[in-house]
Amino acid sequence: MELIFERSVSGRAGVRVPLSDVPKAAPLSEALRRQEPVRLPEVSELDLVRHYTNLSRRNFSVDTNFYPLGSCTMKYNSKINENVGGLFAGCHPVLALLPGGENLVQGPLSLIHGLERQLAEITGMDEVTTQPLAGAHGEMTGIMVIAAYHKARGDNKRKYVIVPDSSHGTNPASAAMAGYEIVTVPTAPYGDMDLDLYRQAMNEEVAAVMLTCPNTLGLFNPHIAEICAIAHEAGALTYYDGANLNAILGKVRPGDVGFDVIHVNLHKTFSTPHGGGGPGSGPIGVRGDLVRYLPTPRVVRREDGGFTVEDHPEGIGRVSDFFGNFGIMARAYAYITMLGREGLIEVSEQAVLNANYMMARLKEEYELPFDQTCMHECVFSAVRQMEHGVHSIDVAKYLVDRGFHPPTVYFPLNVKEAIMIEPTETESRQTMDAFIEVMLEAARLARENPERLHEAPVTTPVGRLDETRAARAQQVCCE
Amino acid sequence: MGYCPNTPDDIREMLAVIGAGSVEELFSSIPAGLRAKSFDLPPGMSELELTRHMKEKAAACGADVVPFIGGGIYDHFIPAAVDHLASRAEFYTAYTPYQPECAQGTLQALYEYQSTICRLTGMEASNASLYDGGTAVAEAALMSLRITERHKVILDASVNPLHREIVTGYLHGLSAEAVQVEPKGCASDLDRLMAAIDGETAAVIVQSPDFFGNVQDFRDLAQKAHEHEALLIVSCYPIALGLVASPGEMGADIAVGEGQSLGNPVSFGGPYFGFIATRKRFIRNLPGRIVGETIDHQARRGFVLTLQAREQHIKRHKATSNICSNQSLCALRGLIFCAALGKKGFEELALLNYDKAQYAKSQLASVKGVDLLTRGATFNEFTLSLPTDASEVVQRILEKGVAAGVPLGRYYQGMEKALLVTVTEKRSKDEIDRLAVLLEEALWS
Numbered sequence: 010m011e012l013i014f015e016r017s018v019s020g021r022a023g024v025r026v027p028l029s030d031v032p033k034a035a036p037l038s039e040a041l042r043r044q045e046p047v048r049l050p051e052v053s054e055l056d057l058v059r060h061y062t063n064l065s066r067r068n069f070s071v072d073t074n075f076y077p078l079g080s081c082t083m084k085y086n087s088k089i090n091e092n093v094g095g096l097f098a099g100c101h102p103v104l105a106l107l108p109g110g111e112n113l114v115q116g117p118l119s120l121i122h123g124l125e126r127q128l129a130e131i132t133g134m135d136e137v138t139t140q141p142l143a144g145a146h147g148e149m150t151g152i153m154v155i156a157a158y159h160k161a162r163g164d165n166k167r168k169y170v171i172v173p174d175s176s177h178g179t180n181p182a183s184a185a186m187a188g189y190e191i192v193t194v195p196t197a198p199y200g201d202m203d204l205d206l207y208r209q210a211m212n213e214e215v216a217a218v219m220l221t222c223p224n225t226l227g228l229f230n231p232h233i234a235e236i237c238a239i240a241h242e243a244g245a246l247t248y249y250d251g252a253n254l255n256a257i258l259g260k261v262r263p264g265d266v267g268f269d270v271i272h273v274n275l276h277k278t279f280s281t282p283h284g285g286g287g288p289g290s291g292p293i294g295v296r297g298d299l300v301r302y303l304p305t306p307r308v309v310r311r312e313d314g315g316f317t318v319e320d321h322p323e324g325i326g327r328v329s330d331f332f333g334n335f336g337i338m339a340r341a342y343a344y345i346t347m348l349g350r351e352g353l354i355e356v357s358e359q360a361v362l363n364a365n366y367m368m369a370r371l372k373e374e375y376e377l378p379f380d381q382t383c384m385h386e387c388v389f390s391a392v393r394q395m396e397h398g399v400h401s402i403d404v405a406k407y408l409v410d411r412g413f414h415p416p417t418v419y420f421p422l423n424v425k426e427a428i429m430i431e432p433t434e435t436e437s438r439q440t441m442d443a444f445i446e447v448m449l450e451a452a453r454l455a456r457e458n459p460e461r462l463h464e465a466p467v468t469t470p471v472g473r474l475d476e477t478r479a480a481r482a483q484q485v486c487c488e
Numbered sequence: 489m490g491y492c493p494n495t496p497d498d499i500r501e502m503l504a505v506i507g508a509g510s511v512e513e514l515f516s517s518i519p520a521g522l523r524a525k526s527f528d529l530p531p532g533m534s535e536l537e538l539t540r541h542m543k544e545k546a547a548a549c550g551a552d553v554v555p556f557i558g559g560g561i562y563d564h565f566i567p568a569a570v571d572h573l574a575s576r577a578e579f580y581t582a583y584t585p586y587q588p589e590c591a592q593g594t595l596q597a598l599y600e601y602q603s604t605i606c607r608l609t610g611m612e613a614s615n616a617s618l619y620d621g622g623t624a625v626a627e628a629a630l631m632s633l634r635i636t637e638r639h640k641v642i643l644d645a646s647v648n649p650l651h652r653e654i655v656t657g658y659l660h661g662l663s664a665e666a667v668q669v670e671p672k673g674c675a676s677d678l679d680r681l682m683a684a685i686d687g688e689t690a691a692v693i694v695q696s697p698d699f700f701g702n703v704q705d706f707r708d709l710a711q712k713a714h715e716h717e718a719l720l721i722v723s724c725y726p727i728a729l730g731l732v733a734s735p736g737e738m739g740a741d742i743a744v745g746e747g748q749s750l751g752n753p754v755s756f757g758g759p760y761f762g763f764i765a766t767r768k769r770f771i772r773n774l775p776g777r778i779v780g781e782t783i784d785h786q787a788r789r790g791f792v793l794t795l796q797a798r799e800q801h802i803k804r805h806k807a808t809s810n811i812c813s814n815q816s817l818c819a820l821r822g823l824i825f826c827a828a829l830g831k832k833g834f835e836e837l838a839l840l841n842y843d844k845a846q847y848a849k850s851q852l853a854s855v856k857g858v859d860l861l862t863r864g865a866t867f868n869e870f871t872l873s874l875p876t877d878a879s880e881v882v883q884r885i886l887e888k889g890v891a892a893g894v895p896l897g898r899y900y901q902g903m904e905k906a907l908l909v910t911v912t913e914k915r916s917k918d919e920i921d922r923l924a925v926l927l928e929e930a931l932w933s
Contacts, residue, residue: 010592013600013827023830024567026837030917034846041703041865043733048607049831057827058569061597065578068593072577081583085491089535091575096546102757103557104550104891106898109883113550117756120545130528142619142758145800145812156661182800182810186630188661191805229517259527260515266522283583284817285594286616286777288759326657330560330622330650330746331757343542348490349532356490358511363494365514366502382508382517409590417586420801437493438502469589471790479782479794483771485613486603487781 010067010470013060014487017050024054067470068285069414075440077367079386079417079429080177080225082255082277087344090280094340102331105318117339118316121308121332124342125292131345131353132251132271133264134294138303139333144252146328147272147291148183148219150304153325154270154295155217155246156187157302161323164244167216171245173202175226175421180219180250189216196423200379201230211243217270221250223257223384225421225429227364237267246270246299254278255433256361256385259354270295278356279341290337304328359434360385363441367430370445374452378424386431390424399455399462401426406465406473407454411447549756554890554919556848558869558910559699560621560648561760562749564727564837565914567828570751574821584777584813588792594816595791598779601823602765608729608826609743610736611765616777617819618811621746622654624762625693625723627775627809628742629655631766632691632719633664634773634808640665641691642684646676646698647723649899655693664690674700674861674871674906682712689716691742695723696732699899700908701862701869703732710739726750726763726822728867730838742766751825752818761815761822772798775809837913841868844920845911851924852909857931861906869910871896875931878907884930890923892930 036042052060069076076083097117104110111118125137141147152170159167170184171192181191192210197203201224211218218240223229230236237247249268255278263271275281275290283289295303305321332338348356361384368377368387375389391401405415405428417429432441454461466472494502499511508514533541555563574580578593585591585598598616605614618624625648629641641659643652643666656666669680676698685692692713696704710720721742722735727749735743748760766774772795780794800807829837845868853860857875874881878895885892897904911920 010596012596012603013823014603017831021830023833024569024828026829026833026840027565027913029840029843031843031847031920034843037703037731037842037865040705041732043729043731044737046831046835047730047826049604049829049834050827051830051832052827054567054569054828057824058573060827061573061824062576064593064596065573065576066593067591067596068578068582069587069590070578071581074590076583078583078586083583086581087491089538093539093542093546096542097549097551098753098755099551099563100549100756101553101555101557101563101754101891102561103559103894104553104555105756106894107557107882107886107891108879108895109886110550110891113553113886114548114756116545116548119548127529130526133525142623143811143813145810146619146623149810153657153661177812178800178802178804178807179810179812181805182803182807185805185807186658186661186810188663231517231519231522234519234522257518260524261518261522262524262526265525282580282817284580284815285582285591285597285820286584286816287619287813288761288815288818289813290759326660327622327650327653328657329654329758330620334758335756336753336759339542343538345529346541347533347535347538350527350529352490352532353529354527355492358514359490359492359494361514362499362502362506362511365506365508369506382514405587406589409587414590415587435491435493438498466589470592471589471788472784472786474588474784474790474792475782476792476794479780479792480797482780482782483613483768483795484781485771485778485794486599486606 012487013050016052016056016060019051021051021053023052074412074414075436075444076414077416077430077432078414079431080252082431082433084280084433085435086280086282090340090343093343094336097335097339111317115315117335118308120339120342122310122316124338127345128273128292129294131258132294133262134271135296136300136303137292137294139292139338140304140329141291141293142329142334143287143289144272144274144291145179145183147293148179149186150328151248151270151272151293152184152187152217154299154302157325158299159216166214169215171210171215171218175224175423176219176221177250177252200226200228201232204232208239211239211245213243215243215245217246217248219248219250221252223253226379226388227383227386228379229384234266252277253385256357258357260357264296269299275337275341280344281337281340288334288337290334356434363432363434363436367432367441371448374449386429388424389428391426391428394452394455395426397455397459399459401428403462404451407451407462408447409466410468413444413447556893556909556911556923557891559894559908560746561754562912563754563914564749564912566751566753569828570821570824573824574817579820580817585793588790592790595779597820597823599781599791601819602779604823604826605763605765608726609765610734611743612768613771614763614765615774616779617814618762618764618776619815620760620762622651624744624764625651626655626658628721628744628764629659629691629693631742631773631775632721635719635770636690638688638690640667640688641693642681642689643668644676644681644694645669646671646700647693647695648699675702676704678709682709685712685716685718687716689718691719691721693721697725697728697867697869700871701866703865703867706738727838727841730834731842732867747822750822752821759815759818761818773808776811777814840913844913844915845870848909848911848920851920852927855924855928868912869908872907872909874905874907877904881930885926888926890926892923892927
């Protein structure tokens with residue numbers, strides 16, 4: 010398809026700018042002025058609308074396709090949340106910081122406070138901040154809070170953060186951004202972080218251990234309380250990566266188990282749209298002594314029941330401009346409020362049921378490296394298909410031809426040829442059955458006609474793209 | 489309730505396939521001692537009840553206040569097409585384009601976005617967006633440390649104070665230093681900034697228009713930085729780029745900024761997007777996602793995520809950043825906004841902002857006792873000095889439904905009487921005239 014710039018016709022006008030009702034001012038000096046106008050496209054509004062409408066049709070999305078992308082929780086994003094999330098579009102955040110301004114923005118302040126209390130109850134933490142703008146940003150914020158805690162105690166010898174080898178790449182990257190060196194602990198044959206090796210790695214130079222539970226294999230680690238206790242004994246803190254929280258709503262609360270810091274991905278568990286890769290939102294929750302190190306500012310309830318914005322002097326400072334991605338927070342608040350206690354418990358129960366059904370029906374054809382009851386997602390391996398020269402990417406591309414967004418492939422890194430399927434609770438048995446049939450068909454084709462899988466996809470606007478060429482050419486904007 | 493479609497029959501049959509007696513049995517791998525001690529949330533609501541509840545909250549959000557406030561976030565007009573196109577569910581319910589063949593919509597849009605950012609900033613390579621303006625400045629600072637292998641940045645205190653707080657927070661953990669250079673009056677102290685650059689400096693970070701509203705010329709500063717093999721990082725306001733010289737024209741090595749003003753509503757602080765663009769030789773040091781052009785086996789043009797070996801899912805702790813997502817949907821809005829206005833409209837919009845602010849400047853500076861602190865060139869913001877504490881004045885005028893500006897005492901010591909005023913194209917002449925009257929009343933009656 011043409012680029013919008015290639016549709017441009019010199020002299021064609023787009024949206025009209027309002028006429029001026031003030032006198033023309035003296036121009037800026039030559040040195041400060043732009044030499045020529047920005048080379049933006051010159052298209053009519055209809056050209057524009059057609060271009061982006063047609064571009065949108067080149068996407069798979071939750072609203073058009075089953076999207077069982079493991080670890081991403083691609084559940085349905087209800088339409089009511091879009092309606093109510095946009096109600097605050099005209100509210101300027103600086104208003105809250107003006108003298109007398111907070112009384113004008115009690116609605117959004119009460120929503121932030123309300124969401125923080127909901128998330129604290131759901132995760133078992135004492136206090137929550139909504140400031141981090143995405144999951145990885147929450148991780149970095151959480152580790153900065155942990156660093157501040159150690160530093161305030163004069164404990165300056167801690168320079169390591171422990172992560173399991175199955176962790177999301179963001180965990181070690183976030184800890185590194187907060188200034189720590191990384192110790193990676195391998196996965197044991199039973200699918201969880203090797204407990205003995207972890208014990209050996211833990212010492213008084215470790216600041217924290219970061220854990221995802223259920224882990225990236227979709228398995229619940231029954232030793233998490235022990236892992237927390239081992240860390241605490243050595244004076245280290247424990248970080249819970251909430252990426253997989255969708256599995257345990259109402260069943261387990263990380264705070265009860267002994268985790269000190271947690272982040273929550275509102276765009277996963279709490280149903281805010283993924284937006285083609287963002288905006289997300291990654292609030293963090295903390296317990297006990299850590300509360301004082303949360304970023305500034307805090308939304309606090311006043312004695313009269315209203316809400317105020319307070320500086321948080323002992324905190325780690327500011328990690329984003331205002332209170333977080335408010336429009337996303339409003340959608341998550343609406344989701345939690347609308348589902349309520351029973352609705353949230355049902356979410357996890359149905360998510361786990363769907364994943365186990367998927368696992369049960371596919372394990373005859375696909376290798377299941379860890380054959381046990383899974384939580385919200387299951388991880389297969391295409392090693393049997395590899396005997397026929399077919400890789401997980403080939404299965405993935407065939408699914409595209411059959412109208413399904415592929416599962417996550419090649420993650421987690423500790424499973425060879427991984428295929429990670431997360432159906433989520435919002436998919437019906439019938440949708441999953443249709444997907445399963447195509448997965449089984451792909452396994453059959455791997456044996457009988459592997460070429461068909463290598464060719465896939467053939468139904469999309471483009472076939473497999475040459476990624477090496479892209480990396481070499483580094484063509485990242487048009488001339 | 490939770491949009492869960494399976495019927496009791498479905499559930500029974502699925503459990504039979506799994507070989508489990510009940511749904512609860514599927515949670516038996518969780519030891520009893522680890523079960524939730526509480527889950528005290530109220531019962532759910534219907535759509536109707538929720539809508540009422542949310543409308544109540546939204547009624548108390550100050551949306552009817554006339555804003556002469558900016559300070560990094562601006563109340564600009566958004567063409568209707570932006571909302572409609574960005575509301576296509578194929579865009580907003582998709583995720584990261586990991587499978588490019590079924591994500592060409594998002595990928596091509598991001599490529600067009602990157603091209604737009606390069607054209608706006610006068611740079612050669614943009615990523616697919618960052619979280620927001622503040623974290624973009626911080627990521628640019630980190631990028632300069634990587635490129636130069638040095639540990640110090642010089643931070644002009646005329647840069648947005650919220651952004652500076654984020655930069656110092658990000659650098660703190662990495663044992664890197666941000667040396668702040670205080671402004672001279674209400675403008676960057678360019679002489680002291682130049683004098684501060686030495687062989688240890690990774691980058692100088694400046695902003696134009698700066699936090700007081702000054703449009704600045706950084707050409708000499710760029711030259712001085714480059715003499716010491718340091719980088720010049722310029723934070724910019726994209727709407728202003730319709731009129732003022734771009735960071736590229738000024739000799740910047742990295743251009744960053746808050747993208748909100750491009751088609752994203754103020755929405756109580758987010759979601760917005762940050763942008764970052766640089767010279768092509770630094771492309772491998774960019775954080776976050778980058779979309780690149782390529783072809784398929786039939787030589788058809790297509791787009792993919794590229795140079796991913798910089799990123800956390802491959803490099804883990806050695807990645808250029810921990811960022812995993814971008815702000816795709818907000819960046820898409822920015823792209824559609826720019827394309828909707830087009831070459832001519834974008835320039836006209838910038839001029840309109842400039843003219844309105846110049847008019848407001850003359851009206852407000854002629855109020856008795858009020859003086860102009862930003863005496864040089866400005867875009868759509870300027871700083872006034874009032875005869876009394878600006879906070880009190882703002883509070884008094886706010887009672888009349890007008891947010892007169894941002895008092896600067898909160899951010900700069902000794903500037904308790906300074907007021908930062910913003911005038912976008914949305915402020916009418918009548919509103920500006922009324923502000924002048926309200927200011928006079930607040931000061932003298």
